[in-house]
Amino acid sequence: MINNKKVSVLICFLLSILWLSACQPEETQTSPSEKEKTEKKEIVAEILTSDSFVENIGWLSDSEILTVQNEDGQTSFYIYNLYDGSNMKIYEIPSSYVSASISPDKEKILIHSAPVSYSAQVTIIDRGGEVLFQEEDVPSYELTHSWSKFDDNALLMTSFSEDWSFQVFRIDVEKGIMDPIDVEQPFVQWHSDSSVLFQDWNTDEISVSAPLLSQNIVDGGKEMIVDSSVHFNQFDDSLLSIFSREEEGPFTYQFITSSGEIQAEFTVDLLSRYSDWLIPYYDMIGGKGHLITFKANEPGSFDTYTGTFSLMKWDTVSGKEDVLFDDLPLEPIQCSPNGEYCLYGNQLEKVIVLTNSNIIQLLKEEGADM
Template identity: 30%
Template sequence: MGKWLSVLIFFVLLLSGCETEELNKPSPSKLDSEKSAANQTVNGKGLNSQSIVPLKVKEADFQFIIDWETDETLLFVERKNSRSIVSAYDLLSGVKKEVYVSDEPIVSAQLSPSREYLLIHSASTAYKALLTVIRLPGQQIVFQEEIESKEVHYEWNGYDETKILVSAFYEDWSFRSYLIDIEKRSLQEMNLSQPFAVWLKQSRFLYLDWGNDEPRITAPLTIYENGNEKHVKNEEKFYYIDGWKNFLLAIAPSDKDPSKAIFLFYDHELQPLYSFEIPHLTDFSGWVIPTYDLAGKNFFIIEPKKSGEADLYNDGFRLVKRNIKSGKEEVILKSVESAPLLCSPKGKSCLTGNLYEHIIFINEKKMASVIEFE
C-alpha cells in the first residue's frame, strides 16, 4: 500500500503472462548463522535505539528504500555495475541478502499489503515500463510484462492480492485503466473515468469524480461496479481519498473552520468509523496533503501545527499517532520535519526523511539515523 490528486504519481504494475521462474537464491552461509545469533542477543525485545545496526552503503550506489519487509527488515535498491539490485537488510544483525537483480534501472517498487508480493517497475526508456511481480517466499517471479507508458500508477487489492488496478499514463497525460489478474495472467481494460481509484471491496472501486469541464477543488465520491458509476455522499465534497482493506480515508475542508481539514475514516460499506480535524496548508493547486501511514489500526501523520500557505509556513510540524478504533491520540514527536513517512507492519518504528534516512522508535519517542553513507 503513499498520492496527490493534483500531481500525477508514477509507479508500477504489470501485465500478462510470462512463465514462472525461480530466481537464484543464496545458499545457507555463515551470514545466516550470524543473523540468528544477533536476533537472539536482543532477547526478543525487537528493534530499538540500542539494538539497531544502521545500513552502511556507498552513496553513489544507493537508490532508495522500498519498504519494511518485517518489523526489523528493510528492502532497498542499489545500482552496481549497471545492474539494479533489490536487497533485504536486517537492522538487528546488519546482514544483507539479495532478493532480485534487474539489468534495467529500477524506477520504483512496492510491497503488497500482506508483504507476500513485491512489484518492481524497471525501465530502459522513458516510455516503456517493465513490470515484474515476485513472491517473496521463495523469491519467485509470478508475473512480468512490458507496457507502453510514461508513468504508471497502481493499487493492490487488499482483499485479493492477485489483482491489481493499473493506470497507464501517456505523454499527453491521457490514460487507460487495466485490471491485472496474476493467477489468470490476464489483462482487462477498465472503463474508469478517473485514474486514481481505490479498492472498496473485491470488485468495487471508489474515486473522486473531478469531471472534465472545469477545474474543481473538491469532488463527490463515486463508486464503480460492473461497468456502472454511482455518486455517494453527495452532500459532502472531498479533495483526497486513500484506501486499505476494511478502511477508507477521505479528506475534506472542515465545515466549521475552513482553515482546517477533516479526516474521515469509513468501513467498506462507507459507514463512518472515526474522524479528526487538523490545520492544513495551501498551495497554488489547493490543499497540501500531509504525509502519513497506516499500521494496523494506528494512523501516523506528520501534521502542521497551524494553518497557512505552504511556501511561507514556518510554525513547525509534529508526528501524531491516532487509533482508528479507539480514537486515542498520542503525540510521538513535538517537532519533526515534514517529510515522507513509512511505518513498520506493527507500527513500532517509522522511517522518515526524503531518503527515509531517519528512523523513529515510537515507544521510545526517539529518532536516529538508519543509513550511514560511505
C-alpha cells in the first residue's frame, strides 16, 4: 500500500528541484554543444612568415586553408588552421611549382608543376597528401583546368601549344584516366555530368561577346544557353552569364537555374579595357546564393582608372544588394564555405571578416618582432 505522506514529500521535493532549475541564470542551462556554437572563435593574425611564403590556395574548411611555401629548394604544401595557427605539411615537390587548386568538395588538390620547358606534370592528391592521380610529360605551353560541380572525380583540362593550338581532356580521378574530348573552344566548364559549356567565338572577327553553348560530350549535340555572353561561370545551383543589351553597357549579371529560369539579375557599369571589359574578382558562397564581388565606384577605362572599388554582396535568391566595403583595392577574393570570411589579396594573404568588416593580415612581415 502506497504511503500518501511519502508521496506528498516526494512531489514537493521534485517541484522544488524544478523551481530551483527555473531560477538558475540562463547561461547555466546551456548545453556544452550549444555553448560551442555561441562561442565566437577568432582568426589568429600573422601566422605565415614572408621569407618562405608563396601563396594561399584557398579554403579546405571553414577554418583551414591550403598554403604553399618554398623550403630548401622544395615547394611544400601545408594545411593551416586559422583559429589556433597550427599547421601540417602534407606534400612537397621539386621547385617547379606553377599553380594549384582545390576541388569543390574540398577533398582533393590539383598541383601543376613544370619540371621541363613546355611540359607539365599534373598531380592530384587528397588532404592527407596521398597521390590519387598523376600525369607526367603533358605537352603544354600553357595549361588551364576546371573542376566539375556535378562529379567530385571529374575535371576538364586544356593544354595549349606555343602556337595556341589546344587539346581539351577529361580527367577521371577515380579511374586514373585522362582522355581527349572533341570541343571547338579551349575555355570550357562542366554544365552537367555529361555536357560542357563554352563561348562560341567567331574567329573571323573581333568581338567582346559570343553565344554561350552547351555540348554533350557523349554524342556531340549542342544547345544554345545564352545568345550573347561576355563572361560565364557555372556554380552549384546556378549559371552566371554577364552580358550587355547595349554596346557600351550597362552590363547585366544574370543567374540562370538548371531548368533555364532566370533566378536573379543585377546591373552594373564595367570598366573598359583595350579589347574587352573588366570583370572584377568575385566568388560565390555555395548553398547561400551570395555572390561577393567588386564594383567600380566610377565609370571609365581600367588602364587609367584611379577611382575606388566597393565590395558588394548580391543575394541571388532575394535580389538584395549590400555594400560590405566602399573603398578597397581590386584584388583576388575567395570566401569560406560558411560565408563568414574571405581570403583576399594578390596572394590571398589577408582575411576579410564579413560579419564585422575587419581585415586580418595573415602574413608576418620579415624582420618583424616575434
